[in-house]
Amino acid sequence: MKIIKQTVLAALVVVFAMNFLFAQKTPSFKRFNYGVDASLIIFPVNVFDKNTFVYGLHSNIYYNLNKYFYLHSGIGLENGRYEYFENYDVNGNTESLDYIREYLRFGIPVSIGFQHNLFNDKFNLNTQIGVVYNLNLTYYEYVRVSNVPSLNHELNLQPKLIDPLGWARLALYYSIGIEKHISNNQSIGFSCFLLALHQYQIVRYGWQFEDVSRFQTGIRLTYKFGCNK
Numbered sequence: 001m002k003i004i005k006q007t008v009l010a011a012l013v014v015v016f017a018m019n020f021l022f023a024q025k026t027p028s029f030k031r032f033n034y035g036v037d038a039s040l041i042i043f044p045v046n047v048f049d050k051n052t053f054v055y056g057l058h059s060n061i062y063y064n065l066n067k068y069f070y071l072h073s074g075i076g077l078e079n080g081r082y083e084y085f086e087n088y089d090v091n092g093n094t095e096s097l098d099y100i101r102e103y104l105r106f107g108i109p110v111s112i113g114f115q116h117n118l119f120n121d122k123f124n125l126n127t128q129i130g131v132v133y134n135l136n137l138t139y140y141e142y143v144r145v146s147n148v149p150s151l152n153h154e155l156n157l158q159p160k161l162i163d164p165l166g167w168a169r170l171a172l173y174y175s176i177g178i179e180k181h182i183s184n185n186q187s188i189g190f191s192c193f194l195l196a197l198h199q200y201q202i203v204r205y206g207w208q209f210e211d212v213s214r215f216q217t218g219i220r221l222t223y224k225f226g227c228n229k
Contacts, residue, residue: 035224048213
């Protein structure tokens with residue numbers, strides 16, 4: 001037991017010594033970066049589902065594992081609007097169904113990223129892959145069915161948390177983009193991203209069972225500070 005304790009203690013001393021030496025050799029390397037970004041999901045950017053419109057703001061924190069890899073998390077708030085309009089035939093008459101839902105979506109991403117300098121460190125190419133934990137709160141709903149007036153309604157709802165727990169809240173996330181340094185510790189960036197939602201996260205009208213995609217694509221504009229060239 002004594003030998004094991006001495007071995008562990010010696011290993012810890014070596015680790016701390018290496019960290020100290022590494023810090024001395026790379027004094028400009030920063031472990032943490034921070035940022036904010038604006039995201040947008042809209043047709044024709046969202047090529048999979050033309051009736052979804054989502055935009056939001058996100059605060060971000062980045063932990064640099066080394067020069068190339070980093071961890072990313074934060075919290076985002078998005079406002080979403082879903083529209084569904086359909087004309088259909090009933091006994092030779094053309095009827096219509098109109099449905100609108102507006103909702104808030106909170107998202108907490110957890111991803112790993114890779115970055116690489118381009119053009120003499122003036123630009124960074126970066127890509128991320130991970131998951132986003134989403135929570136939807138619906139606050140407005142509108143339904144109009146031409147041949148069933150009893151179903152028509154317009155509601156300003158109290159935000160309602162839907163399925164707050166479980167794996168169904170997780171969406172797969174991937175992005176690729178480019179950043180430009182505007183100073184020694186600031187950069188701006190542009191990226192495209194893809195979300196693969198769980199089927200229970202899909203916003204749709206109650207009678208819809210098909211032709212609603214789990215995928216959402218969008219663009220993201222990012223401002224990052226605390227970073228190095």
